[in-house]
Amino acid sequence: MKTSSLEQVFERLLDHFGPLHWWPADTPFEVVIGAILTQNTAWTNVEKAIVNLRLHDGLTPDALRAAPRKRLEDWIRPAGFFRQKAERLQLFTEHLFARHGGDLRRMLAGPLAEVREELLALKGIGPETADSILLYAGGRPSFVVDAYTRRLFGRLQLLDADAPYEHIRAFFMDRLPADSDLFNEYHALIVEHCKRLCRKQRPLCPECCLLDLCPFAKG
DNA sequence: TTCCTGGCGC
DNA sequence: GCGCCTGGAA
Structure with missing residues (x-):
């Protein structure tokens, strides 16, 4: 054979x-944060941003939704592209609450192709980020x-x-x-x-x- | 194609 | 100093 x-x-x-x-994260939502922060960015810099978020208890959907934009920008600054990424994180979080009651597992549980399209429709989620979220946050077989x-x-x-x-x-x-x-x-x-x-x-x-x-x- | 951004290795 | 880093949008 x-x-x-x-x-x-x-x-x-x-x-x-x-x-x-992989993925080096404590929760699925943290995977989403990492997947967005690591866009065109070295992981060492993402880790600094994650540390800042953890320091301010900013690693949950509730925390990201409630955080003032400027404060979030300051926390994630080491990861670069901090204005874009702060917007992307909060747009994702808003969608999560609007459509899935803030429950990431629920969001990622549907038919693979449909969940993938839903992710791709979000501003700031391209194919690589979508597949990273599906695979490493959702445990879904998306390469x-x-x-x-x-x-x-x-x-x-x-x-x-x-x-x-x-x-x-x-x-x-x-x-x-x-x-x-x-x-x-x-x-x-x-x-x-x-x-x-x-x-x-x-x-x-x-x-x-x-x-x-x-x-x-x-x- | 260009823009968005900071940190690090060389 | 320069190029690169688990991209995506306009």
């Missing part, structure tokens, strides 16, 4: 890094595509790195079982591998566990 390329890459990364058990995914699988020549988001997401979801634990671990491993080894500049190909599978490393 021949293992598919995607499963082979997953097994190699899992063997190398071990299970990573997350990010810049790292494009870079790694583009270099492996398993897909076109410039293809549209939905195309790449479908590539993975058509070839893997709809298993949220698998998607969770796979995306985490991709991020870890790309941060440490498959970097944009000066990738560490000699140390890579995918070396023999990678045209980029050879060429």
Whole structure:
């Protein structure tokens, strides 16, 4: 029985890094906050903002709804884009109360495609953020595509790195079982591998566990 | 395409 | 100093 390329890459990364058990958050709502704050932002800066929010008990839907906009901006400033992100956090929270009584689990419990469309309709929630929320806050099997995914699988020549988001997401979801634990671990491993080894500049190909599978490393 | 933003590594 | 960071909107 021949293992598919995607499963082979997953097994190699899992063997190398071990299970990573994302997302680093205490509650599903905190995942939503992190997913918005990390847009085009290094996670180290997001952590500073989360610490500020925790310091002010600002990690719940009730707290975000009640917080004055300016105060919220101050708390999340270290994450950058603080005006946009403060608006996005509060728009999400307002929607949560308006449509789901402030209950995130309820919001994320419906049919996957419908919940995804609902998320995408919100200002500031694009496909990557929507899939991150579905997967890591909702435990739903929606594969997350990010810049790292494009870079790694583009270099492996398993897909076109410039293809549209939905195309790449479908590539993975058509070839893997709809298993949220698998998607969770796979995306985490991709991020870890790309941060440490498959970097944009000066990738560490000699140390890579995918070396023999990678045209980029050879060429 | 450009704008939005701060922190960090090099 | 410059480029990058788990993007998205206009």
